[in-house]
Amino acid sequence: MEKEIKINFEVISSYEQLNDIEKTLFDKAKKIRQNAYAPYSNFFVGCALLLENGEIITGSNQENAAYPSGLCAERTAIFWTSANYPNEKIKKIFVIGGPKDGLSSTPIPPCGGCRQSILEYEAKQKDVIEIYFTSPNGEIIKTKSIRDLLPFSFDGTFL
Numbered sequence: 320m321e322k323e324i325k326i327n328f329e330v331i332s333s334y335e336q337l338n339d340i341e342k343t344l345f346d347k348a349k350k351i352r353q354n355a356y357a358p359y360s361n362f363f364v365g366c367a368l369l370l371e372n373g374e375i376i377t378g379s380n381q382e383n384a385a386y387p388s389g390l391c392a393e394r395t396a397i398f399w400t401s402a403n404y405p406n407e408k409i410k411k412i413f414v415i416g417g418p419k420d421g422l423s424s425t426p427i428p429p430c431g432g433c434r435q436s437i438l439e440y441e442a443k444q445k446d447v448i449e450i451y452f453t454s455p456n457g458e459i460i461k462t463k464s465i466r467d468l469l470p471f472s473f474d475g476t477f478l
Contacts (some may be wrong), residue, residue, distance in 0.1 A: 324470050326462075326467050326468070326470065327462065327463065327467050328460050328461060328462045328467060329460070329461040329462075330458055330459070330460060330461075331451075331458060331459040331460075331461060332458050332459075333458070334459075337459070340369065340411075341411075341413070341451065343367075343375065344367040344369060344375065344411060344413035344451070345367075345413055345415070345451075345453075345459075347365075347367040347375055347377050347413075348365040348366055348367040348377065348413045348414060348415045349365060349415050349455060350365070350377075351365040351366070351367065351377035351378065351379050351392075352364060352365025352379055352392070352415050352416070352455075353365070353379075354379045355379040355380045355381070355392070356379070356380070356381045356382055356389075357380055357382050357419065358382065359382050359384070359386070360382060361418060361419045362380070362416065362417065362418060362419070363379070363380065363416065363417065363418070363419050363421075364379060364380040364391065364392040364393075364414065364415065364416035364417075364427065365377065365378075365379050365392055365414070365415050365416070366378045366379070366392035366393045366395070366396045366412060366413065366414050366415075367396070367412075367413045368396050368397065368400055368409050368411070368412050368413075369409070369410045369411040369412075369413075370400065370404060370407045370408065370409060370410065371407055371408040371409075371410055372404075372407055374404065374407070376396050376399060376400045376404075377396060378392045378393070378394075378395030378396030378397075378399060379392045379395065380392045380395070380416075381395060391429075391430060391432065391433050392414065392416070393412065393414060393429050393433040393436065393437065394432070394433055394436050396412075397409070397412075397436055397437065397440060398436075401440070408444045408446055409440055409444065409448050410448065410449065411448065411449045411450075411451065412429075412437065412448055412449070412450050412451065413451040413452075414427065414428070414429055414450070414451065414452040414453070415427070415452075415453055415454065415455060416452075416454065417454040417455055421454075421455035421456065422455075422456065423454045423455070423456065423457070424454055424456045424457035424458075425454055425457060426452050426453045426454055426457055426458060426459065426460045427452055427453070427454055428452045428460070428468060429450065429452065429465075429468065434465055434468055434469045435469070435472075435473070437450070437465040438465050438466070438469055438472050438474055439474070439475075441464065441465055441466075442474045442475060442476075447463055447464035447465075447466075448464065448465060449461065449462070449463055449464075450462045450464075450465055450467075450468065
């Protein structure tokens, strides 16, 4: 029997449609993206997290010649947050990625490893995390939870 999965998401067509906090997250993710260390892929990603206490944490991707020793922007920001704010909930994650020149308009979602890591923190905090992803010049995709991007997810309840 064949079944269908529906993914819930919202398309935000322009920066101007964002609210003030979303614009701040977009701006911070775009700025930190420039700090990416990506000499091998030339693919720069920036991430900004909004914590429940109002703090905004940023991270960029960091590559390494001994691949896969690098780390994505999302996990850079999430792991730093967990180490420094272990009991603070992550409310929103904003991701901007694309070639260094920034000319892509295709929204860049979190990779599979980052989706799994975000899922872990949703489970840890027992609350969803809104995910926004885009490119420097494109529309913005918003989901209410990482489970929208990872419908058949594996978490600690299986262990």
